[in-house]
Amino acid sequence: MKIDPNCRYTESHDWIRVEGDEAIVGITDYAQNELSDIVYVELAEPGDSFEKGEAYGTVESVKAAADCYLPVGGEVVTMNETLEDSPELVNSDPFGDGWFVRIKIADPADLDGLMDAEAYKAFCEAEGGH
Amino acid sequence: MSYVPHTAADRRAMLAEIGVESVEDLFCDVPQQHRYPELSLPEPLSEIEILAELRDMSEQNADLDHFFCFLGAGAYNHFVPSVVDHVISRSEFYTAYTPYQPEVSQGTLQSIFEYQSMICALTGMDAANASHYDGATALAEAVIMALNVGRHKKKRVVLSPSIHPEYREVVRTYTQGMGLTIVGDDDPANDLQALQTLIDRDTCCVVVQNPDFFGRLSRPAETQTLADAAHAVKALLVVVADPISCGLFKPPGDYGADVVLGEGQALGNALNFGGPYLGYFACREAYARKMAGRLVGETVDSRGQRGYVMTLVAREQHIRRERATSNICTNQALNALAAGVYLAAMGKRGLRQVAELCYHKAHYAAQRIAALPGFELADDALFFKEFAVRCPLPVQTLNDELLEEWGIIGGLDLGRFYPDRAGQMLLCVTEMNSREEIDCLVEALEEIVETWEEREEEHDE
Numbered sequence: 001m002k003i004d005p006n007c008r009y010t011e012s013h014d015w016i017r018v019e020g021d022e023a024i025v026g027i028t029d030y031a032q033n034e035l036s037d038i039v040y041v042e043l044a045e046p047g048d049s050f051e052k053g054e055a056y057g058t059v060e061s062v063k064a065a066a067d068c069y070l071p072v073g074g075e076v077v078t079m080n081e082t083l084e085d086s087p088e089l090v091n092s093d094p095f096g097d098g099w100f101v102r103i104k105i106a107d108p109a110d111l112d113g114l115m116d117a118e119a120y121k122a123f124c125e126a127e128g129g130h
Numbered sequence: 131m132s133y134v135p136h137t138a139a140d141r142r143a144m145l146a147e148i149g150v151e152s153v154e155d156l157f158c159d160v161p162q163q164h165r166y167p168e169l170s171l172p173e174p175l176s177e178i179e180i181l182a183e184l185r186d187m188s189e190q191n192a193d194l195d196h197f198f199c200f201l202g203a204g205a206y207n208h209f210v211p212s213v214v215d216h217v218i219s220r221s222e223f224y225t226a227y228t229p230y231q232p233e234v235s236q237g238t239l240q241s242i243f244e245y246q247s248m249i250c251a252l253t254g255m256d257a258a259n260a261s262h263y264d265g266a267t268a269l270a271e272a273v274i275m276a277l278n279v280g281r282h283k284k285k286r287v288v289l290s291p292s293i294h295p296e297y298r299e300v301v302r303t304y305t306q307g308m309g310l311t312i313v314g315d316d317d318p319a320n321d322l323q324a325l326q327t328l329i330d331r332d333t334c335c336v337v338v339q340n341p342d343f344f345g346r347l348s349r350p351a352e353t354q355t356l357a358d359a360a361h362a363v364k365a366l367l368v369v370v371a372d373p374i375s376c377g378l379f380k381p382p383g384d385y386g387a388d389v390v391l392g393e394g395q396a397l398g399n400a401l402n403f404g405g406p407y408l409g410y411f412a413c414r415e416a417y418a419r420k421m422a423g424r425l426v427g428e429t430v431d432s433r434g435q436r437g438y439v440m441t442l443v444a445r446e447q448h449i450r451r452e453r454a455t456s457n458i459c460t461n462q463a464l465n466a467l468a469a470g471v472y473l474a475a476m477g478k479r480g481l482r483q484v485a486e487l488c489y490h491k492a493h494y495a496a497q498r499i500a501a502l503p504g505f506e507l508a509d510d511a512l513f514f515k516e517f518a519v520r521c522p523l524p525v526q527t528l529n530d531e532l533l534e535e536w537g538i539i540g541g542l543d544l545g546r547f548y549p550d551r552a553g554q555m556l557l558c559v560t561e562m563n564s565r566e567e568i569d570c571l572v573e574a575l576e577e578i579v580e581t582w583e584e585r586e587e588e589h590d591e
Contacts, residue, residue, distance in 0.1 A: 040419065045281075060445070 001124065002029040004095040008071065008111060009120035015095065016071040018111065026099040027059060027068055027090065030124045035061040038090045041083040043101055049075045052110045057100060059090065072110035074103035192539060194401065198567045200495075202516050202558025203343070203542040204265070204294050205404065206396040208374065208484065209562060210472070214398040217471045218464055232440050239438035242426040242463065245470035246412075252376045252473070252481075253390035254383020255412035259423035260461035261469075265393030266297040268409025269337065269370055270304035271422040271456060272389045275413070276335030276366045277308065278420045278455045284334040284365070288325055291315040292342035293370055295547040318550055322352050326359045335389075336360045339370040340382065344544075344556060345492075345516025346509055347375075350385035357386020366417070373397055373410060373469075375514050377481030378489065389413045398472025399465055408465035419445055422456030487561035488515035491568065495559045498572045504579055508554045516558045518544060518551065522579055525555045536574040 007015040013031035017024045032038060040060040050056050055067040056076065079101045083089060090098035105111075115123060136144075141153070150156060157165055175183065199207050218224060222237060232239060242260045249258035262268040273287055287310050289298055298315055305312075314320055314328050322338065329336060336356060341347050357367040368389040369382035374396045376382075382390045394410040395401070413421055419442060427441030446454055476484065492515045500507045504522030521528055525543035532538040545552030559568065 065445070 001033070001121075002095065003117045003121050003124075005117045007095065008114035008116060009123070010069065010071045010114060011123065012069050014069055014071050016111075016114065017095075018105070021108075022077060022102055022104050023072065023074070024099050024102050025056075025068075025070060026094055028120075029094045030128070031059075031066075032091050032094045032098070034128070035059060035064055035066060037062045038087045041087050041090060041100065043079045043083070044076050046076050046078055049073075049106075068100060070103065071114055072103075072108075073106040075106070076101050077104050078102045192533060194539075194562075197533075197537050197539050198563065198570065199539040200541050200557045200559060200563065200571060201539050202345075202560075203556055204296070204393060205401055205407075206372075206374070206515075206558065206560060207401060207562050208396050208560050210398055210400055210468075211475050213475050214468050214471045218468050223464065223467055233437075236438055238463070239426045239440070241467050241470055242424075242461075243428055243438050244474070245466045246426060248470060248473040249373075249410050249412050252373055252381060253371065253410075253412045254381030254387075255390050256415035257418040257421065257425070258410065258412035259421055259425050260463070261394065261466040262391075262409030262411055262423060262458065263462060264395075264405065264407040264409045265370065265391065266294070266300035266409070267304070268391040268393075268411045269293075269297045269368070270301045271409075271411065271458065272366075272368045272391055272413075273301050273305060273310075273335060273337070274308075274456060275389065275417065275420050275422060276368065277305075277310070279366060279417055280334040280364070284332050285310050286330065286333040287312045288328045288333055288336040288365075289313070289315040290322075290325055290338040290342070291318045291320050292344060292346070293337060293339040294343050297339075297370065318548055322348060322356050326356050329359050329363060329365060331363050333360070333363055333365040335366040335368050337368040337370065341372055341375055341514040341516070344509060344518045345513040345558075346511040347379065347514055349512075350380050353382075353387075354385045357388075361386070372514065374481070374485050374488065377476075377478070378485035379514075383414075388417065394465065394469045397469035398475075399468050406462060406465055408462035408469060410466075410469070418442065420455055421445075422458045424461050484561050485514075488559065491515075491561065491563055491565075492517060492557075492559035494565070495557065495563070495568045495571065498568065499557070499575065502572065502576050502579070505575065508551065515560055516556055518554045518556050521553055521555050523582055525553065527582075528555065528575065528578060531578045532571075532574055535578075536570070538571055538574055 004015065004017070007017045009015055009028065013028045015026055015028050038059055038061045041057065043057040044050070048056070050070045050073060052071070052073040053069050056070045057068040059066050059068060080099050082097070083100070092098065145152065194207055223241070246258040246260065250256060262271055289301070289312055291314065293315065302312065314325050325336060325338070338348070338353065338356065340353065353369070360367045366388040367386050368391070369387040371382055371390055371392045373392060373394060389412070391409060391411045393407060395407040399407060411421070411423065418425070424446070425441050426438055429437055429439050431437045473481065492513065496507060496517045499505050499519055506520050508518035508520050525545065529540035529543065532540040541555040541557035544554040544556050
């Protein structure tokens with residue numbers, strides 16, 4: 001299981017990588033592995049705003065559909081349009097080309113409660129024993 | 131007759147387990163006076179007597195084997211070739227409900243896939259689902275789909291007033307609590323141009339019916355203009371269409387429709403006293419994932435052989451749960467099979483022939499009725515197989531006379547749904563109405579009115 005040391009994590013297996021007052025968001029390697037082959041990703045559009053923990057998209061795999069939750073409150077700046085035709089990127093490169101949306105962070109204090117890589121690794125091990 | 135598998139000892143054991151004395155104790159929450167009401171039913175009859183009684187009752191029905199029928203308005207008397215009943219009566223199809231462990235039932239899936247494919251070909255759409263309950267619920271699902279496509283941000287729905295009135299009612303019932311604003315159908319005078327002015331940035335869909343409830347056809351170019359106006363604000367154009375009409379006229383997909391749906395009963399399903407019917411539903415590929423209902427796809431298995439599967443199931447309620455776009459996971463499989471067998475049996479040419487017969491016979495009937503004193507066509511428009519007629523007598527009076535004295539089931543009393551059309555009768559003519567039947571209707575109408583007028587004159591003297 002891959003874990004990006006430069007990201008923060010939620011218990012719903014979403015990651016966030018802060019870049020200045022913006023951030024990139026996606027789902028983790030653990031999440032994509034649990035979902036198996038991803039066939040469709042539906043994301044919020046630029047301009048949409050969400051509270052911390054609010055669903056901003058849906059990932060659909062051959063066996064399940066799951067919501068994605070924003071780790072911090074903010075407004076969507078851009079979305080990863082390549083996922084529309086190549087949703088499999090979420091499986092092959094969840095922390096890279098398989099990113100979901102770039103957001104403008106509303107309140108940096110939201111970041112405080114999130115797990116770092118170390119804590120997330122321990123969380124996953126406790127949850128699934130991977 | 132009742133079969134109860136439990137012995138007295140079983141029942142005692144079960145009652146003891148839950149700590150009650152008797153079965154009667156289980157009903158203690160029902161107020162005493164309502165507990166065992168006197169039903170005052172007649173004495174039981176033997177099977178022979180029951181059959182005789184039911185036969186007597188059924189013979190009071192005005193069925194189409196014994197009456198001429200000129201009633202349509204959403205349910206249509208079309209010919210059902212014997213092959214349809216032959217195929218759907220096969221036990222493999224007849225007993226199966228919508229498949230939940232579907233891939234073992236390749237024959238069922240193939241029949242649904244073929245039905246979907248033919249619906250697409252007929253409507254000019256890319257994807258069709260396995261069907262809905264009826265045309266009205268299919269329309270309600272289309273409105274909900276448009277709401278989902280617009281991500282619930284756009285809450286305005288523009289409905290044409292000449293959509294079947296009951297369909298519009300079902301849309302309102304289905305969408306209760308969704309915060310929609312439904313406009314357009316409050317003024318019966320709203321035509322396509324008027325509807326266009328009602329489209330704004332908050333609009334998620336515009337719905338029209340073609341041919342409309344009054345049988346009128348709109349010109350493809352006019353509907354295309356409406357479609358362009360809808361698309362300019364990212365709204366969907368939904369077209370309710372009589373599938374038989376698609377055999378002769380341009381399919382709605384050719385004039386801008388994003389969703390085409392309607393009542394599929396006309397395809398190989400008898401009138402069945404009003405149901406069960408099926409709603410057919412088809413849309414452009416871009417919206418397939420937002421479509422309600424079940425969808426069968428064709429694929430190849432690990433050995434490269436053709437096979438059929440339930441496809442895009444993750445959008446369905448049993449996987450997506452409360453966030454599914456619809457809670458419809460069912461379909462009218464047997465009715466859809468009948469529609470599929472019908473379309474396969476008729477073929478493109480056969481269906482066109484049915485539609486042409488309807489068109490020509492309806493126009494012959496309209497021409498003859500319009501020539502009768504006191505009668506005239508209510509609309510100056512192109513029409514398919516139905517037309518509204520202004521009558522010199524109340525429609526109810528005419529229908530009663532037609533039914534009782536002439537053995538004819540007359541048309542719909544439009545005043546029932548449209549107060550501004552009181553005194554108008556909506557007549558339907560299909561390939562099932564022979565020229566003799568039409569001539570008989572014309573003669574009957576003429577005579578009923580003449581007799582009525584004579585009676586009036588006598589009364590005056």
